[in-house]
Amino acid sequence: MRLILLGLGVVGRAFLEQLKIERRDLYESYGINPSIVAVANSKARIYNPEGIDTGSLIRYKEERGTLEGHPDEVDMESAGLVREIDAEVLVDVTPSNLTNGEPSLSYLKAALISGKHVITSNKGPLAWEMPALLEMFRNKGLKLLFSGAVGGGTPFLRFVKKCLSGERILSIRGVINGTSNYILNRMEEGLSFRIALEEARRLGYAEADPSADIDGWDSAAKLVILSNWAMDLGVTMNDVRVKGIRNVEISKELLFKGKTIRLIASADDSDLKVQPEEIDKSDPLAVSDALNAVSFTAEISGRHTLVGKGAGGRETAAALIRDLVELKMYMRGEKPC
Ligand code: HSE
DSSP, rough: OEEEEESHHHHHHHHHHHHHHHHHHHHHHHHHOEEEEEEEESSSSEEEETTTOOHHHHHHHHSSSSSOOOOTTOOOHHHHHHHHHOOOEEEEOOOTTTTTTHHHHHHHHHHTTOOOOEEOOEEEEEEHHHHHHHHHHTTTTTEEEOOOGSSSSSSSSIIIITTTTTEEEEEEEEOOHHHHHHHHHHTTOOOOOHHHHHHHHHTOEEEESSSHHHHHHHHHHHHHHHHHHHOOOOOOOGGGGOOOOOTOOOOHHHTTTTTTEEEEEETTTTEEEEEEEEEEETTOOOOOTEEEEEEEEEETEEEEEEEOOOOOHHHHHHHHHHHHHHHHHHHOOOOOO
């Protein structure tokens, strides 16, 4: 299976490392023999039709701080690379742009035009054009898979689609941003918002510009993806009312009453919102640290809550590998489990 990898940050590197570790099992269990023929980031495009030695590529980047000047560097733009070269799958782990989905949206369209399946952890294109993208890929017999876009390694999307199939999902409520959840937990312990945010940054949960996390936009993008997937709502970012956690205070009185505050993303029919809400400390959504939790309410079987790590390089890489296995099963005409 010939793969193009766009993005060589924490997730991209973890994906390559995980592919190496799992190589034998992927082949013996699923017949997957991946060959990375191109890797690109915002600075350079690397292409080798025989397959790139990814270990030495990562070392090259670590030693020089850039891919520029690599012997296999080609003078092409990333979208052109995706369109032109011979590969079956585009793996897109570029950073999410939640304003308009670009440039990832153009990469996905380049893959579509040139008949490539896509595995992505980038939320931007899905937050803005998910219904159209899914339809276009389906019409061409191509897969667009995005387990890693919501919940890192925790399979929220797969759980609702595969485990609750045959039932209508009435509503979704979740904590789907690890950074803001970490900050709120530390504020419960008495830290100020500012100090808790600094700590989240130091621990690598928050981005250098953490506004998408704390102002609710990261949660909104994930809510759009979850609700389109589970409830078929056909929504975009414009349909979500968003309020972040900048002005939240967690008083001792509130905690004494057995309550706390979490940044809750919810979809009830087509009412989509992200906002800080008071919830009981005993609510399954009152998760600790940087965890994520999502409750799906199904028509017959009721509320189901899944909790897990919502971010992290290795965790997101696990979701990408899961998608690779699903894709292989699809290519072989088998139903994924
Ligand atoms: N910044 C995100 C979070 C990472 O804190 O949840 C995963 O999308």
